Amino acid sequence: MRIAIAVTGAALLLCGGAALAAGLGAFDALLALSGRPLLDPALLRFASDSGWFLPVAAGVAEIVALAGQLWLVFQCRALIHRWWPDLDAQTRALARAAADDLTRDARGLPGVQDARVRLTGTATRPRLRMRVAFAGDALVSEVYGELGAGPVERYRQAIGMPDLPVVVRFRAASKRRQAATESGGGKRRR
Template sequence: MRLATLTTGLLVVAAGIGALLAGLGAFGPGLAERPLLTSEMARYAGENDWFWPVAGGIAETVALAGLMWFGTQIRAWTLTRRAALDAPTRKLAAVAGGELLREARHVPGVRDARVRLTGSRLRPRLLVTILCAPDAAPAEIHTDLSNGPVQRYRAAMDLDGLITVIRFHMEDPIPTPPEPEPAIA
């Protein structure tokens, strides 16, 4: 869907730039001086009083739909960055998140953790990002987190159905230097 939207947007921008350049005379003076509507189209629009109001209504509807879509995208983007919660709930989430971080960092195999509460008031989401040691077992870490710190976070927030997404990133192992070759005497 995003590729189609991007392609459509680029085509519309290219058409707009082409029309602007044509109007400024970049493609020759004949095109810039030619009227937008042919004489037949101008006569048709002049004979029918409904033509321009309908054309304007269609243009306004398309513009309104575009603005509404843009607003929806901005809202979705902000909800992934910060949860839409009231101030007391936000403070409670910060305290419970601190506890979750402290507990998560003590799980064997976890090097670092980050926690972020996102989503709307009706559909909150907890994102937990874990940096694991190279030899850690993510399945065991997931089980330890789900049964311990995440459950306590849900209880503290009074959100039993809180959707939790746990993302794992493996730490790069420290390369060991090659062993020296034995000297031949």
């Protein structure tokens, strides 16, 4: 979906830039576009003969603009709920304490280098997002099974949401981080 939106936005940006360049006379060497009227004379005659054309065109443009603004509001709302869940203060405090325990327990699993936890979503549809970095020799299926059987289940019980959906994303730890962890001198950034 993001690729389609990016391609559409790039195409519209190019069309707008080309129209601006044509209006400023950048293409006059090829065609004399800057001296011509913006709308074709046939379209102007049709619009002046039909009293309904311009109000309908303006109404359609307003509906499209409103739909675009509503879409943008929903996208911003989803982004905000990703970073700041719409939960009460007590649940957020429980979630913070349980997240520390979950992160500590996940880092204690064999092969896990790092773990990050975030409670996201709305009050009616919360979810837990977890990112786990593992060593190259770790078995992801075993780490996943251990997470689900122990630490994640304890997190759900601690915050009182036994049916909380959990999204776990695995990635291999970088060589630099693995070397720093093995030597014991690595510092974690937060």
